[in-house]
Amino acid sequence: MIERLELAPGYSISRLVNGGWQLSAGHRPGSLDRKAVIGDLRSLVEAGLTTFDCADIYLGVEELLGGLVRDLKQSVGSEEIQIHTKFVPDRADLETVDRSGVTRIIDRSLQRLGVERLDLVQFHWWDYETPRYVEVAGWLVDLQRAGKIRLLGTTNFDTPRLRELVDSGFPVTAHQVQYSLLDRRPEAHMVDFCRENGIQLLCYGSVAGGFLSARYLGLPEPTEPLPNRSLTKYKLIIEEAGSWELFQELLKALAAIGRKHRVSPTTVAVRWVLERPQVAAVLLGTRHSAHLEQNLEVFRLRLDEEDRVRLEEVQAGAPGPSGEPFALEREPGGRHSVIMKTELNRAGEG
Numbered sequence: 001m002i003e004r005l006e007l008a009p010g011y012s013i014s015r016l017v018n019g020g021w022q023l024s025a026g027h028r029p030g031s032l033d034r035k036a037v038i039g040d041l042r043s044l045v046e047a048g049l050t051t052f053d054c055a056d057i058y059l060g061v062e063e064l065l066g067g068l069v070r071d072l073k074q075s076v077g078s079e080e081i082q083i084h085t086k087f088v089p090d091r092a093d094l095e096t097v098d099r100s101g102v103t104r105i106i107d108r109s110l111q112r113l114g115v116e117r118l119d120l121v122q123f124h125w126w127d128y129e130t131p132r133y134v135e136v137a138g139w140l141v142d143l144q145r146a147g148k149i150r151l152l153g154t155t156n157f158d159t160p161r162l163r164e165l166v167d168s169g170f171p172v173t174a175h176q177v178q179y180s181l182l183d184r185r186p187e188a189h190m191v192d193f194c195r196e197n198g199i200q201l202l203c204y205g206s207v208a209g210g211f212l213s214a215r216y217l218g219l220p221e222p223t224e225p226l227p228n229r230s231l232t233k234y235k236l237i238i239e240e241a242g243s244w245e246l247f248q249e250l251l252k253a254l255a256a257i258g259r260k261h262r263v264s265p266t267t268v269a270v271r272w273v274l275e276r277p278q279v280a281a282v283l284l285g286t287r288h289s290a291h292l293e294q295n296l297e298v299f300r301l302r303l304d305e306e307d308r309v310r311l312e313e314v315q316a317g318a319p320g321p322s323g324e325p326f327a328l329e330r331e332p333g334g335r336h337s338v339i340m341k342t343e344l345n346r347a348g349e350g
Contacts, residue, residue, distance in 0.1 A: 002048035003299050005280045007200055008151055008173050011119070013051040013082050015274060016295060018044055019204060019283035020054035020061040021230075032060075034067060040289040041068045045081055047292055053176075053202070053283050055086035055122075056105055057344035062112035069114045084120040084202075085109050086155060086176075087140060091126040091342035102139045105345065106148055122153040122176050122202075126342050128161060128330075137170045144171075153202075158324035159189040166197055174280060177325045178205040181212065181250060181269055181311060182234075182241045182318075185325045191278050200280035203273050207284065209234035212269040214258075217251045220244075229339055230285075236336055240321035240328070250314045257307045267297045272311060275303060 003015040023037065041052075041064075052068075054061040065083055072081065087105060089097045109118060123140060125133040143149050154162060155176035166172055175194060179186050183205060194201060207213065209230035221244035226232045238247045254265035261268070273282050284295055321328060328336040 001296065001299055003274075005200070007120075007280060011082070011151065013281055014049050015281045016049055016270075016298065017051045017053050017084070017202065017281045017283045018049055018286040020052060020058050020065065020286060022285040023058070023061050023064055025059040032064075034064065037064060038067045038071055041065070041286070042071060043289040044286065044292065045072070047296065049292075049295075050080055051082040051084070051281070052286075053084045053204075055088060056109055057086070057088045057341075057348060059344065059348050062109055066112050066114040082119045083113060083115070084122060084153075085113070085118055086122045086124055088124040088126075088345060089136070090345045093345070094125070094127055094130040094132060097132075097136060099139045099142075102136060103143065106140075106143050110148060117147060118149045120151040120153055120174065121149050122155040122174070123157075123165075123170075124155045125157070125161075126330075133157075133161065134164055134168045134170070137165055137168065141170060156326040156329070158327060159193050160324075162190070162199075163193065166199075172197070172199050174200045174202050176202040176204060176283075179203040179273055179276070179279070179325075180206045180208055180237075181254075181272055181315065182208055182237050182247070183321055184315070185321055185323060185327075187276075188322075188324070190325055191276070194278045199278070201278045202281050202283060203279055204283040205234065205237070206270055206273040206282045207266050208237060210285075211235070211238060211247070212251070212254065213266045214251075214255060214264060217248070217255055217265070232339055233336070236339075237321060241318045242320075246314070246317055249317075250311075253310050253314050257303070257310065260307075261301055263297045263301050264294055267294065267301055268303070268307070270295075270298045271301045271303055272308075274298065 004012045005015055006012045052065055054065055123137055140152055144152055151173045152171055153174040154172055177186050211234050226235060254268045257268045258265045270282050273279055329340060331337050
């Protein structure tokens with residue numbers, strides 16, 4: 001029932017990836033019941049959703065997944081899961097980060113996760129005005145050759161800079177990017193480039209932080225402050241896509257397609273992304289296993305031409321967002337960039 005995809009020879013992932021951002025201290029209020037969370041994560045593995053996504057800057061998440069690894073070693077074996085992390089040097093450190101600093105951060109991820117080799121490390125760079133990303137990427141390749149990293153990837157690079165990395169010899173297996181019915185920026189250039197270079201897309205934001213769900217159908221436009229940074233972020237994407245009224249038209253279309261196939265509107269939104277070219281998997285936020293059965297619905301759904309046309313008709317009225325992936329989020333002082341936290345790596349040292 002669970003769809004899987006071979007990301008590299010001998011290495012397959014579940015096409016729904018358990019995203020770890022919602023478990024981060026930077027997202028959630030209060031503390032977590034670690035034992036209960038690890039139990040929920042284990043239930044995802046037992047259901048066949050064996051792939052997890054985290055980052056060095058998701059405070060506390062690598063340690064949580066390390067607890068899952070230890071738990072599984074006592075029974076079925078931790079080799080049954082895949083854990084993808086990220087390498088995200090702080091913006092303030094981009095000019096000074098050196099080989100030893102890169103090694104230290106990778107070694108820290110290995111220690112937190114309790115593994116001898118990282119399955120996939122996804123490289124992010126905050127500021128192209130500090131053009132050292134090719135140099136730093138080369139040190140990650142050295143760590144891969146040393147056996148500390150299995151696969152290398154990227155996250156939130158635009159197409160020109162991704163091309164620079166590929167041309168430099170950086171072996172990009174996968175590129176993590178925001179992609180949804182509301183945000184189709186990857187379709188301008190990124191999808192074609194990835195297809196030409198054998199790069200798979202791992203997509204986040206596909207349910208817009210929960211906005212693409214029946215919960216918001218028919219509701220008036222929410223006002224700030226919103227409950228968390230994810231909703232704040234994706235409310236801005238809704239505004240870029242046109243208006244709350246246009247967003248409601250999209251939800252109505254998703255709900256109608258969902259009724260036709262007896263699934264939720266959210267399931268339709270996720271399936272739409274999974275069926276796009278070059279998409280290997282969609283990341284869905286993991287807080288607990290309560291939504292497991294609904295998430296699994298995506299594997300029995302197939303959209304037909306009538307469904308796709310209906311969604312295209314709504315999207316035709318959307319003026320944006322436009323440009324390269326993550327370009328809006330990089331604009332200095334822009335309303336998308338000001339909600340980004342760019343100094344979390346050092347904050348996680350303790």
